[in-house]
Amino acid sequence: MSVIAVLALDGAPGHHLTTPGLVLGTACRGFPEVSYEVRLCTAPGFRGTGGPGPALALRPPYGLDGVADADVVLVPGHGSPRAGQPPEGVTAALRAVAARGGRLAAVGTGTFTLAATGLLDGRRATTGWRHVEELAALYPRIDVDPVGTVVEDGPFCTAAGVFGGMDVCLRLLARDHGRRVAGETSRELITPLHVDADSVQEAIDRTVAESAGLDPTLRWIDTRLHLPLTLPEIAAHARTSTSGVTRRFRAHTGLSPLQYVLRARLHEAMRLLRETDTPVEGVAGATGFPSPAALRRHFRALTGTTPSAYRRSHAP
Template identity: 35%
Template sequence: MHTVAVLALPDTIAFDLSTPIEVFGRVTLAGGGPGYRVMVCGSEPEVAAGPMRISTEHGLDMLTRVDTVVVPARYDPLAPTPDGVDAALHAALARGTRIASICAGAFTLAAAGLLDGKRATTHWLGAQAFRSAFPAVHLDPDVLYIDEGQLLTSAGATAGIDLCLHMVQCDYGASVAADAARLAVAPLHRTGGQAQFIVRNRRATGTELPDLLAWIEQHAHRDLTLEDVAAQAATSTRTLNRRFHAETGQTPMQWVNGVRVRHAQALLESTSHGVERIGREVGFSSAANFREQFRRVAGVPPQGYRNTFRERSV
């Protein structure tokens, strides 16, 4: 039987802690037996998890005696790691143990130096802080999970379920993983390269363009040109491009398309309107342009995005 240790650190996020417990703990093999033995390990006998406290079954020494270690996120991912955790993770890695993180649990792996020189992901909201703290890691915040062989990382919330199901498939095959997905009421398969379904121009803190961004939000459905946006800002297109890129990392028209895609996401989630109609309503000139821009920003085609959210609601 495959053994899994879930690492409970102080101030752990209970949802991320419970994800591997529930997914792995419910895996049943063809003969009716369990596929995994799951245990909770920690540096302390009891740790805080938001308003709850979690008792740990085993200490850090167990990390070198299992097949897989899963590291959930903490509410403060940059908080110092308790003594002994880094050494235990390094010892587990040296032994050949598979180590996976959920959401901001990647911060714990990176702080231990395990991700240096490797691709990794985390929740998109923590991407900037992660890059600043761990420049040696090749961060890709645009995917659901990344499998680097012995080291795996996932994005936030339900992406942790996707990663756990991916590991089940690696261990026992697609049929067992499909059964586990049905028990988790999750899509049967979302690849790691699928986007996190977030358009990151939702926030632009510290910008000097708040009035213009608010105007774009209200008028993105129109047939806007760069000249239209520059006229609203009362500046030249050249100056506008320079200011926009400096403050948002995007061109004005990239921002406009991002707003349109985000509006389209909301319509795909909440209405039964056809893809072509939605594209027109949010401001795209043609269905082909809408599909191209949606895939570029969201990482999947509009219908694929809608299907995923319908699967989640079933």
């Protein structure tokens, strides 16, 4: 049985604390081979949950002792000052988990707590889009992904946090028990919201089956990589909603729309570096990156090298 410790700091949103149990509990009920213990632990100074929703005063059975033998520690978002240091004992506890080979995850502003330990230095991570610039400014040694819903780098996993860590838990399921278990658990979590679940699922399945219909939108994106592209614009071109186009992109490409745009920009940058003498500054502009530094950051994350080194290695 894997032990998942959810470490609540003061002001953590209530749904961030309940989502891991909902997701992993659903998987355990649906698959006999899946077994998780979800522990709710509080950090020193915890007084209650924060918004959205009403504040709740909780008295979980575990404090920091609950993370000592956990296989995975998840740090939800919280209301503590993001620039401040974690409460006493939290940094040491999280470093101890990493030192013994445990996995660490963070959701939303929880990434700031994980970043403050130094464990994310030199690694990729993400947080909610409202806070990515602040995270990058406070922790310049972290490669902050501005569009990643879930970013995995070694034993560390970070997510934007809109759904309270659901994506992180589904990724954990996929790692531990395969994509089928994660996919069916995701479907179980979604379809009970609908009165006529069977007909809704049939509609979803038809959309996925027809995902080749994205080809015109993919070609449209490829001709506009030098321009700013937003999710609503992509959805409008695909003649669907933002949630619909996101679902279709994930089924067709395995990526969200904005992740696909970033990957397409990087592949076009690689082509220009191989086939032209355009300076790196020009390549950045031609592929929609706001600056050469942004191109270099994302290029290294994808390829492990710099644009200049990539060009030299592919010189005729």
